Amino acid sequence: xxxxxxxxxxxxxxGTVVAINGGRGCTARLxxxxxxxxxxxxxxxxxGGAVLVSVNGTKFVIGRGLAMKVAVDVGGQG
Amino acid sequence: MKVAMVGNPNVGKTSLxxxxxxxxxxxxxxxxxTVEKKEGKGLIDGKAVTFVDLPGIYSFQTESxxxxxxxxxxxxxxxxLILNVVNALNLERNLYLTLQLxxxxxxxxxxxxxxxxxxxxxxxxxxxxxxxIIGVPVIKTSAVxxxxxxxxxxxxxxxxxxxxxxxxxxxxxxxxxxxxAREVKVVEKxxxxxxxxALDEVFMDRHLGIPIFLSFMWMMFMFTYSVAQPLNDLxxxxxxxxxxxxxxxxxxxxSMLGDGVVAxxxxxxxxxxxxxxxxxxxxxLELSGYMPRAVFxxxxxxxxxxxxxxxxxxxxxGFGCNVPAILATRxxxxxxxxxxxxxxxxxxxxxxxxPIYVLFAGIFFPKTGSVVVMSMYVIxxxxxxxxxxxxxxxxxKGESEFIMELPPYMLPNLKxxxxxTWSRTKHFIQKAGTVILAMSVVVWYITTYPGGSIEESxxxxxxxxxxxxxxxxxxxxxxVLALVSGFVAKEVVVATIGVLNIDVxxxxxxxxxxxxxxxxxxYMPCIATIAAIRAEIGTxxxxxxxxxxxxxxxxxxxxxxxxxxWF
Numbered sequence: 001x002x003x004x005x006x007x008x009x010x011x012x013x014x015g016t017v018v019a020i021n022g023g024r025g026c027t028a029r030l031x032x033x034x035x036x037x038x039x040x041x042x043x044x045x046x047x048g049g050a051v052l053v054s055v056n057g058t059k060f061v062i063g064r065g066l067a068m069k070v071a072v073d074v075g076g077q078g
Numbered sequence: 079m080k081v082a083m084v085g086n087p088n089v090g091k092t093s094l095x096x097x098x099x100x101x102x103x104x105x106x107x108x109x110x111x112t113v114e115k116k117e118g119k120g121l122i123d124g125k126a127v128t129f130v131d132l133p134g135i136y137s138f139q140t141e142s143x144x145x146x147x148x149x150x151x152x153x154x155x156x157x158x159l160i161l162n163v164v165n166a167l168n169l170e171r172n173l174y175l176t177l178q179l180x181x182x183x184x185x186x187x188x189x190x191x192x193x194x195x196x197x198x199x200x201x202x203x204x205x206x207x208x209x210x211i212i213g214v215p216v217i218k219t220s221a222v223x224x225x226x227x228x229x230x231x232x233x234x235x236x237x238x239x240x241x242x243x244x245x246x247x248x249x250x251x252x253x254x255x256x257x258x259a260r261e262v263k264v265v266e267k268x269x270x271x272x273x274x275x276a277l278d279e280v281f282m283d284r285h286l287g288i289p290i291f292l293s294f295m296w297m298m299f300m301f302t303y304s305v306a307q308p309l310n311d312l313x314x315x316x317x318x319x320x321x322x323x324x325x326x327x328x329x330x331x332x333s334m335l336g337d338g339v340v341a342x343x344x345x346x347x348x349x350x351x352x353x354x355x356x357x358x359x360x361x362x363l364e365l366s367g368y369m370p371r372a373v374f375x376x377x378x379x380x381x382x383x384x385x386x387x388x389x390x391x392x393x394x395x396g397f398g399c400n401v402p403a404i405l406a407t408r409x410x411x412x413x414x415x416x417x418x419x420x421x422x423x424x425x426x427x428x429x430x431x432x433p434i435y436v437l438f439a440g441i442f443f444p445k446t447g448s449v450v451v452m453s454m455y456v457i458x459x460x461x462x463x464x465x466x467x468x469x470x471x472x473x474x475k476g477e478s479e480f481i482m483e484l485p486p487y488m489l490p491n492l493k494x495x496x497x498x499t500w501s502r503t504k505h506f507i508q509k510a511g512t513v514i515l516a517m518s519v520v521v522w523y524i525t526t527y528p529g530g531s532i533e534e535s536x537x538x539x540x541x542x543x544x545x546x547x548x549x550x551x552x553x554x555x556x557x558v559l560a561l562v563s564g565f566v567a568k569e570v571v572v573a574t575i576g577v578l579n580i581d582v583x584x585x586x587x588x589x590x591x592x593x594x595x596x597x598x599x600x601y602m603p604c605i606a607t608i609a610a611i612r613a614e615i616g617t618x619x620x621x622x623x624x625x626x627x628x629x630x631x632x633x634x635x636x637x638x639x640x641x642x643x644w645f
Contacts, residue, residue, distance in 0.1 A: 047374065050373075060484065063480040
């Protein structure tokens with residue numbers, strides 16, 4: 001298992017959310033939107049700044065700053 | 079009976095409100111905050127019911143403005159019933175909010191909305207079981223198709239029931255929601271709607287995405303400035319006529335009313351068609367679901383300057399008129415990014431400044447005129463981006479953290495489109511109107527008294543008094559007075575030069591003219607823009623905008639003059 005920030009994933013890469021390393025407010029915000037430890041998360045696209053992710057069949061645009069706070073386990077492929 | 083509608087963003091609350099009330103809304107704003115609350119009154123079997131559509135929220139845990147509005151309403155106003163609107167397509171996540179709502183102890187009814195879409199995706203939800211678990215009635219609805227509306231009305235009249243209380247921190251809530259969703263939901267075949275995937279492929283394509291976005295921006299631009307222009311002209315014509323008619327009566331009072339109030343307020347009100355058309359287009363982009371896609375596309379570029387993807391639309395709009403552009407910053411959630419985007423907006427050269435460039439470029443740069451005019455636009459953009467970077471590194475520091483859900487694409491409903499457009503337009507008329515009224519009187523006074531004409535007015539004295547400030551640039555007091563008058567609206571600079579009969583080529587050289595053009599590009603925004611800044615981000619920032627842009631303009635004009643003298 002190898003854990004990397006969400007912002008480091010390539011387009012098309014998939015992983016499992018492990019933790020959110022942010023303040024209370026930002027953690028609560030991400031979790032309320034369904035980005036919760038244990039969920040599968042997939043990078044559907046990225047253009048330098050924000051990343052486009054897909055969780056639970058819903059797509060989100062996450063700014064780079066926030067994406068750095070989401071720790072993702074990419075298994076053996078990281 | 080008062081019913082509060084609560085739910086995640088993008089669950090179709092407003093459509094449901096529309097279906098329940100037959101479209102009888104009164105859209106109101108909460109005083110002091112920018113978040114809108116919609117109210118709809120409906121008659122159900124002869125009984126009057128008031129629906130309050132609270133802002134879309136994901137939880138009660140993050141202390142955002144939207145959540146505060148919703149929580150305060152539920153705690154203080156104590157509605158008779160909570161109508162929790164749940165998106166059947168994403169039951170589990172929507173249940174986080176549902177479970178947190180149980181703590182208020184208010185009777186509840188759950189509307190399982192967008193059920194038609196969910197069934198298309200082969201999602202089956204056992205409403206009976208869900209109803210037993212939470213202890214409140216659950217009704218399957220589709221606001222768009224009109225499914226389940228009558229049944230929902232009946233349940234609302236019955237008053238719902240007080241839910242079982244689910245307590246715990248967010249982690250516990252999420253675990254409970256996961257468990258409930260597993261129990262009541264059956265997914266036969268998980269498949270995203272093909273049309274959405276296909277649209278996303280196109281709109282967010284690496285190569286096509288940006289050209290498509292720019293062509294939408296161009297359409298918005300044309301729609302706001304060209305399509306609305308005849309209406310704008312008609313209004314200006316009416317207000318001008320009315321102003322001169324009123325001013326033709328004897329006495330200072332009529333002069334103030336005509337040349338001050340009617341002319342000033344009229345000049346702002348004649349922007350209303352542009353603003354309404356802009357809001358119409360923006361609402362269309364928002365309701366259709368395109369906006370978050372565009373934000374994703376441009377975020378990389380904008381974030382280099384401390385802005386984010388959401389800033390791009392207001393900045394582009396600024397080329398037309400900064401007033402609607404600043405109002406468009408409202409869609410930026412991050413407060414600091416929003417303030418910066420509004421503050422730098424006046425550097426985007428609006429259409430009112432073009433006559434000034436044309437006048438000076440025509441006189442001083444007959445051969446290279448279009449390049450000189452174009453350079454104004456480019457310099458404006460560069461200074462805007464540099465200022466953004468500086469502001470974000472100093473006064474408005476902080477990482478911009480944003481996350482936005484991509485809603486499914488939707489064909490906007492006409493009624494919703496109208497309501498959104500109208501409530502925003504009304505907000506502009508109310509907020510900008512009151513400031514303009516006071517400012518117009520002041521400007522009228524200083525350009526009329528004591529001599530009766532602008533040459534012998536306080537404004538002229540002001541021009542002469544502050545002229546030494548501009549002596550490094552070598553501008554005469556008439557040119558300074560023209561700048562002072564441009565405070566009302568930038569195109570007035572040209573009018574004043576005309577009224578004062580200035581022989582421009584004899585009072586300045588070409589590099590001085592270039593510096594003067596730069597100054598008019600950058601110096602303090604016009605009254606309408608200041609009013610818009612004040613309405614959106616407050617009086618203190620509006621004052622800051624005036625000082626900041628003046629300093630930047632002064633510095634740049636000084637540098638241009640200095641560099642010009644070397645050649």
